[in-house]
Amino acid sequence: MSTREPRRLLAQELAATAAAYQDAAVIPHCPTCAKPCCRLDKLVLELEWKQVKVFWRLDESREAFDRRLASGQGPQEIREGNGLYYVHSKPCPAYDEAGRSCRVYGQEIKPLGCSDFPVYEDRGGVLADLRCEAVDIEALADWLAKAIGPEWRIVRSADEEFPFLVTLAVRKIGKRSRS
Ligand code: SF4
Ligand code: SF4
Known part of the structure; x- marks a missing residue:
């Protein structure tokens, strides 16, 4: 075997x-x-485009968003690299501060790194x-x-x-x- x-x-x-x-x-x-991790004051959240699009409720194309990000007009907490997006220093948009919970818990859109x-x-x-x-x-x-x-x-x-x-x-x- x-x-x-x-x-x-x-x-x-x-x-x-x-x-x-x-x-x-x-x-x-x-x-x-x-110190909830979802506030992202210590941790960096790694996202794919589909998650960025849903979490920030974007209706623009990825190319347009990337251009905006590169010109400094995008969300300051997001950095793009190697086809992924890295979020730090502001709470995750999917975090419900009042309920201290994840709004996408149990959903397919939830990043794998969050489940791990x-x-x-x-x-x-x-x-x-x-x-x-x-x-x-x-x-x-x-x-x-x-x-x-x-x-x-x-x-x-x-x-x-x-x-x-x-x-x-x-x-x-x-x-x-x-x-
Ligand atoms: S997983 Fe829960 S207990 Fe651990 S840092 Fe995040 S919010 Fe706090
Ligand atoms: S997707 Fe959910 S678990 Fe992951 S950082 Fe955002 S609120 Fe926290």
Whole structure:
């Protein structure tokens, strides 16, 4: 059997575990969060054109919008790059400040990065973004350990450049790494 299938199954299990952690520990905290991520004062939101068009209620063409943006007449919080749009320093237009909720929650238009934040499967492990105050990395590691079982161990590491990004990699116990 190819090694791809077990890897794919592990990735699916990790993704399901990350989603379950978000449902249980993160989402219930959002309405009382002291620093909601959707205000985009710390995080950068990555959007495709279709999302920009809907969120800012634009009726112009993409070309016209890009020209406006390049001339400094577009929304100041949006930067264009590599065919995507990056939003920072103003709340996301889809954020309902009064209700402390996302107006496009559960909809196809919701950016993938929003669903992934702050805990998601990443290359055979789970990545946690500690900029979210609801993430308790110890509790997440315990949660993960229970989900994947005793034949796996969890190796924790922080990103060198962005130490608030912590990876919980899973390794098969007894399997030696090549060095
Ligand atoms: S930072 Fe975390 S707890 Fe706060 S609103 Fe965002 S996901 Fe919810
Ligand atoms: S789309 Fe929703 S979850 Fe994503 S930043 Fe905007 S309000 Fe927040």
